[in-house]
Amino acid sequence: MSTWQRLWDNSAVKFGVIVLGLLIVLAAVAPWLGTVDPAAMDSANINTALGTHGSFALLDGSSIAHTFWFGADSFGRDIYSRVIYGTRVSLLIGITTAVVAIGIGAVLGMLAGYFRLVDGLLMRFMDGLMAIPAILLAIALVAALGAQLWTVVVAIAVPEIPRVTRLVRSLVLTLREEPFVEAAKALATPTPVILLRHILPNALAPLIVQGTFVAASAVLTEAVLSFLGLGLPADVPTWGNIMAEGRVQFSQYPSNVLFPALFLVPTVLAINLLGDGLRDVLDPKFAKR
Amino acid sequence: MSVLAIQNLSVALPAGADRAQAIENVSLSIEAGETLCVVGESGSGKSVMATAVMGLLAKGLRAIGGRVQLHGEELLTASPARLRALRGKAMGMVFQEPMTALNPVMRCGDQIAELLKTHTDWKPAQIGREVLQILERVKLPEPSRMAASYPHQLSGGQRQRIVIAMAMVLKPALLICDEPTTALDVTTQKEILALIAELQREQGCAVLFITHDMGVVAEIANTVLVMHQGHAVEQGARDAVLLRPQAQYTRMLLAAVPGMRPPAARPQAQGGALASASAVGKNYVLRDWLGRGRVTWALQDAALAVHAGETVGIVGESGSGKSTLARCLMRLIDPSSGEIHWGSHEVARLRESRLRPLRSHIQVVFQDPNRSLNPRRKVGASLIEGAVNFGASHQEAAQAAAVLMHKVRMPQEALLRYPSQFSGGQRQRLAIARALACKPKVLVADEAVSALDVSVQAQILDLLREVQAEFGLGLIFITHDLRVAAQLCDRVIVMHQGRIVEQGTTAELYASPKQAYTKALFAAAPADLTLPDHAA
Numbered sequence: 001m002s003t004w005q006r007l008w009d010n011s012a013v014k015f016g017v018i019v020l021g022l023l024i025v026l027a028a029v030a031p032w033l034g035t036v037d038p039a040a041m042d043s044a045n046i047n048t049a050l051g052t053h054g055s056f057a058l059l060d061g062s063s064i065a066h067t068f069w070f071g072a073d074s075f076g077r078d079i080y081s082r083v084i085y086g087t088r089v090s091l092l093i094g095i096t097t098a099v100v101a102i103g104i105g106a107v108l109g110m111l112a113g114y115f116r117l118v119d120g121l122l123m124r125f126m127d128g129l130m131a132i133p134a135i136l137l138a139i140a141l142v143a144a145l146g147a148q149l150w151t152v153v154v155a156i157a158v159p160e161i162p163r164v165t166r167l168v169r170s171l172v173l174t175l176r177e178e179p180f181v182e183a184a185k186a187l188a189t190p191t192p193v194i195l196l197r198h199i200l201p202n203a204l205a206p207l208i209v210q211g212t213f214v215a216a217s218a219v220l221t222e223a224v225l226s227f228l229g230l231g232l233p234a235d236v237p238t239w240g241n242i243m244a245e246g247r248v249q250f251s252q253y254p255s256n257v258l259f260p261a262l263f264l265v266p267t268v269l270a271i272n273l274l275g276d277g278l279r280d281v282l283d284p285k286f287a288k289r
Numbered sequence: 290m291s292v293l294a295i296q297n298l299s300v301a302l303p304a305g306a307d308r309a310q311a312i313e314n315v316s317l318s319i320e321a322g323e324t325l326c327v328v329g330e331s332g333s334g335k336s337v338m339a340t341a342v343m344g345l346l347a348k349g350l351r352a353i354g355g356r357v358q359l360h361g362e363e364l365l366t367a368s369p370a371r372l373r374a375l376r377g378k379a380m381g382m383v384f385q386e387p388m389t390a391l392n393p394v395m396r397c398g399d400q401i402a403e404l405l406k407t408h409t410d411w412k413p414a415q416i417g418r419e420v421l422q423i424l425e426r427v428k429l430p431e432p433s434r435m436a437a438s439y440p441h442q443l444s445g446g447q448r449q450r451i452v453i454a455m456a457m458v459l460k461p462a463l464l465i466c467d468e469p470t471t472a473l474d475v476t477t478q479k480e481i482l483a484l485i486a487e488l489q490r491e492q493g494c495a496v497l498f499i500t501h502d503m504g505v506v507a508e509i510a511n512t513v514l515v516m517h518q519g520h521a522v523e524q525g526a527r528d529a530v531l532l533r534p535q536a537q538y539t540r541m542l543l544a545a546v547p548g549m550r551p552p553a554a555r556p557q558a559q560g561g562a563l564a565s566a567s568a569v570g571k572n573y574v575l576r577d578w579l580g581r582g583r584v585t586w587a588l589q590d591a592a593l594a595v596h597a598g599e600t601v602g603i604v605g606e607s608g609s610g611k612s613t614l615a616r617c618l619m620r621l622i623d624p625s626s627g628e629i630h631w632g633s634h635e636v637a638r639l640r641e642s643r644l645r646p647l648r649s650h651i652q653v654v655f656q657d658p659n660r661s662l663n664p665r666r667k668v669g670a671s672l673i674e675g676a677v678n679f680g681a682s683h684q685e686a687a688q689a690a691a692v693l694m695h696k697v698r699m700p701q702e703a704l705l706r707y708p709s710q711f712s713g714g715q716r717q718r719l720a721i722a723r724a725l726a727c728k729p730k731v732l733v734a735d736e737a738v739s740a741l742d743v744s745v746q747a748q749i750l751d752l753l754r755e756v757q758a759e760f761g762l763g764l765i766f767i768t769h770d771l772r773v774a775a776q777l778c779d780r781v782i783v784m785h786q787g788r789i790v791e792q793g794t795t796a797e798l799y800a801s802p803k804q805a806y807t808k809a810l811f812a813a814a815p816a817d818l819t820l821p822d823h824a825a
Contacts, residue, residue: 183723
């Protein structure tokens, strides 16, 4: 049975792939799903109730017929449009953070695991990095550099890098003692080639699994940062921003917080389940069962 | 009534396995005080039988027919609770790897006491006395210290004694031993076999002993059951099976067992050494947090030379420094002292960049066929790696690899597959081909046949002899198995605790070992089989 087949037979993987696939499609076709500009405000529609059929005044003054499926917020922005467009931001941040953290962590981990001289220095630095609480670091970075997509990605990725580095380092420490690595050394294979062709491919499965967990935590952390007003600017439609805005009038309009949450929870769940399933199939040694 | 009676037992394998049944229609019976050896190669189903008796069949395996009776009580249909009560009390089990059979975070004494607490209603004081008593009976020095020790603080042999103590403390009627000495050194193996035999005499229990080693069978069995591919191919009294084997498979198995008698000596090698080491030492320095070092010598003052067409054996138990010596000679690790010559080059302290072009001179085949080829690369990629590193074009290297596949008797298509699609013996052939691909002068075989079944072992030894003759290789053969060394080596070096204790031509050394350690090592080797053709 091929690895793909075994992956698809795993129900956690199947659920994760289907849900994430739907979200990606949703994010891609957002403009054609009956949405309006998510940043546009229409003073006539402040706090419109959910399900109202009405019209939405666009920035150029013209007006179009629009259904407020999820209602409108206190600035008259359409929550349905904001939530759908928010999928783009969340997925983008989840994926870029995972790629950045895994990429940098893998390189540093391989250096630390293979070269004894760098190991001590690098790992003590990583220990130091791990001692900084992730949220505090994010607050400091965003305060110093301003709230942009890349600062948020860096703020979330940096605290993840030491964890990835540690994982890769421990994998490399075992792999470098494997006979096939020693044989490659005896065959005069240059060290960078040993690292890339012999060690990295054998460390890939746990790395992919770790990547999904980083992505899930990035999606969540981005929402937390936005909710605290430390993430992306308030006009950018992110699930955290929508919830932060809705928090003020939570008692009158609870749906403003509810709808972004209804997207956030399944997204994080799907990514985590995907990771669990991948680990069970690709990396049975670390499976919980 | 026999203690254990198995009638027509069949166990089904999950769908998609290489055969339908792990064991098919196997019957046996063991009387009290008797030892039955189940012998067979890997995959023969011998361990499945042990787990079926214990009611511990792995997930996916299912007994589909037959009966397993302990003192007349049916075990296959017994409830899990009843089986749990029987395990330990009526049947004990000793496993191959004592480190994994023991709980690493629990003191050894507590692990034995736990068993007694579960199966008896004794008072704590009585349990404590019993624990010390059983530790004494398995001949562990200072029982009270052993009881307070954690498994990692004990040696392999001591750990196996603890496992035996756990299996025997409730005086079971049946003791099941699944390869209990395979992970141990020969001298330790001898002691453990003697201990099992002695406990059996005292308690009169029946022993079901599973092994792949005919030498062990010759030493301890009353009756023998030979298994192959899930079938019982031959069954009978030990002497009948070993001396007058009926089944073709048994004969093949016995013929493949190497003897202790070396074949006739070959003429001595001429010319300069292809590779040599003199006064080589390797130490490891452990530093505490203040930077104070503690030096441990893994290898001291070792010398070795190998000539064209010659096979030099390095034998010793685990931790004797034999692999360290070979790795220093290959410069896979850096020696702390001494000189190493590859032909005319002195390489002991050469930088890696200067060393790399010379590395084709000496190549290696490792022990574990599962791990000696990169599982994520196709065999072809692994085979051309060396030749390409030494300047051949991809095309030349691929052609050379195809020729080598023929030489090691593997099909060309193997180059396009992944290592996991081959058996252990086949992978070892591929590893040999990989080493030969960069045209070495010296080949190091580090326990290259130790993980293989005897029949496969014989084939790989033949292959090594063949390629050695064809390419005039100097062969350094590292093994813990004196019988294998006798078959292949011209000269043998005996190592113990990081030093060479004795060396000489194989014939001389085996005929009259001089040092006390060498004598002990030879005495501990499993009994030489008196094969049918020798007996005549």
